Amino acid sequence: MTRTLFLALTFLATASAFAQTPAKPRPSYSADSFLLRSNGPRIFLYSFCPAYGEPGRAVYFRKDQDSVYHRVSIRNLRVAVADNPASLQELRIAGTNIGVGIGLLAGGVALSTIGILTTVHHNNEINNAYNQATAQWYAQAQAHPFANNPAPALPHSAGLSPLFYLGTAMTLSAIIPLANVGKHAQRAINIYNQ
Numbered sequence: 001m002t003r004t005l006f007l008a009l010t011f012l013a014t015a016s017a018f019a020q021t022p023a024k025p026r027p028s029y030s031a032d033s034f035l036l037r038s039n040g041p042r043i044f045l046y047s048f049c050p051a052y053g054e055p056g057r058a059v060y061f062r063k064d065q066d067s068v069y070h071r072v073s074i075r076n077l078r079v080a081v082a083d084n085p086a087s088l089q090e091l092r093i094a095g096t097n098i099g100v101g102i103g104l105l106a107g108g109v110a111l112s113t114i115g116i117l118t119t120v121h122h123n124n125e126i127n128n129a130y131n132q133a134t135a136q137w138y139a140q141a142q143a144h145p146f147a148n149n150p151a152p153a154l155p156h157s158a159g160l161s162p163l164f165y166l167g168t169a170m171t172l173s174a175i176i177p178l179a180n181v182g183k184h185a186q187r188a189i190n191i192y193n194q
Contacts, residue, residue, distance in 0.1 A: 034060060034069060040193035043080060045072070061189075074098070077185060081192045090188035094181045101178035108171030115164025123157045130155040 038045035046060040046069060060069045063080045070076045074095050081087035133152035140149050 038189075040189065042193050043189050045189070072185070074181075074185065077188060081188055084192050087188040087192040090184045090191060094184035094188070097177035097181050097184065101174045101176075101181070104170050104174035104177070108167045108169070108174060111163050111167030111170060113167070115161035115167055118161040118163060119158065122161075126155045126157060 034046040035049050036044060037047050042063065044062045044065070046062065048060060059072050061072055061077075061080070062069055070080070074091055078088065078091050081091065130152060137149055137152055140147070
């Protein structure tokens with residue numbers, strides 16, 4: 001009986017806690033929520049202005065003054081500038097830069113990881129060989145205490161694998177194409193606005 005009462009009180013306390021939690025308001029995108037950043041004759045760039053906050057960078061656009069706000073992305077811009085081949089070419093270059101940058105990033109991380117694993121494996125093999133040589137030396141020293149057996153030399157751990165350095169260079173080189181994506185998207189908008 002007391003257990004049932006306890007469970008009922010726990011359920012009521014939990015339900016009342018959920019009932020008191022206010023629902024998160026959904027953002028409303030009215031024309032007052034956006035700040036015009038770039039005034040073009042055909043494509044206008046806007047930044048979203050949260051209530052009582054600083055406006056951010058231009059991340060939304062409208063094709064005409066009466067159209068809907070769209071998030072700036074390669075896909076959305078391709079649809080907006082579909083009637084201008086020069087703008088589409090700039091967006092293709094931006095898309096290629098994204099692909100190349102992501103490929104370099106993924107390949108660089110993979111090569112760096114393989115380089116670290118190779119180095120760890122190689123160093124473990126060296127340490128295991130040293131431990132075996134030390135164990136044999138100790139066994140011989142115990143069997144023949146007056147023999148002059150030199151101790152094995154300390155192992156020299158290898159440096160990092162060259163794959164690690166190659167992977168790091170690939171990862172850092174991914175910055176170049178990814179940094180150029182915005183420049184090509186801006187060029188596509190500028191060409192379209194001419």
